[in-house]
Amino acid sequence: MSNGNDENGDENLGERLYVESPIIMATVRVVAPFVLTFGLFIMFHGADSSGGGFQGGVIVSTVVLMVAIAFGIEPTRDWVDPTTIVAVMGIGVSVFLLIGMGSVALGGRFLEYHAYPVYHASKYGIELVELAIGVIVASVVVGLFFAIAAGVSHGDDAEPAESEGLL
């Protein structure tokens, strides 16, 4: 199976003759950690001022998109394989639901942070929920990006099973 994929990749390279740009790769290397930090900052900022999980999640997902555009989409897809993306999505949703239902279990309403016996419960609760939302948004955006990119690079047969059958 890996052989088949490699042959496919070589064919594509032969057609397009695209060589990665060292300038773009260097810039992405420099900027990526700062973008990730900024995304996390926006996520946590949502607890007490403008910002939040949705904006922060999109910024965090930009890191993976930048890496994919600079170093090639297929190597990046191998690096973060789609199973991981779906798993991260699931973890985000479960964390959100756990925080929400936890307050119900402690005798409050859904997402009623005061039910938790913690100092400043609503602040930390909102921050955790924002983080969970950010994780969901980031993984969904990355997944959509890879789904769209698959249609471009493989033509009609985006299914791995089909390309295997062709070879």
Add this chain to the structure above:
Amino acid sequence: MVTITEGAVVALLAGGVFFGLVAAVGLLRLPDLYTRTHAASKTDTLGAGLTLAAVAVVYDAGLPTVKAGLLLVFLLITNPTAAHAIARAAADQGIEPWTAEDGGDEQ
């Protein structure tokens, strides 16, 4: 009267507006993608850069100045790279640069 800080802010803002205007004129008047990227990226980097420098000067010292300075640094790193990426992708897609033979009807 005008203090030194105010004068510096006005001068920086005037520079920023000027380069923004040059970018707009370049986008409208130049014939093809490469020349337009050329106009937009250079003047945009300087225009936004000078405006951010004015912002940094307005907030004498403190967190906003640091933030404006960081924005300035990242703008200077990413803006030329983005222009490079656009021009490179266009060349990769086989878009031919405009030449004098392509005619003056483009005016």
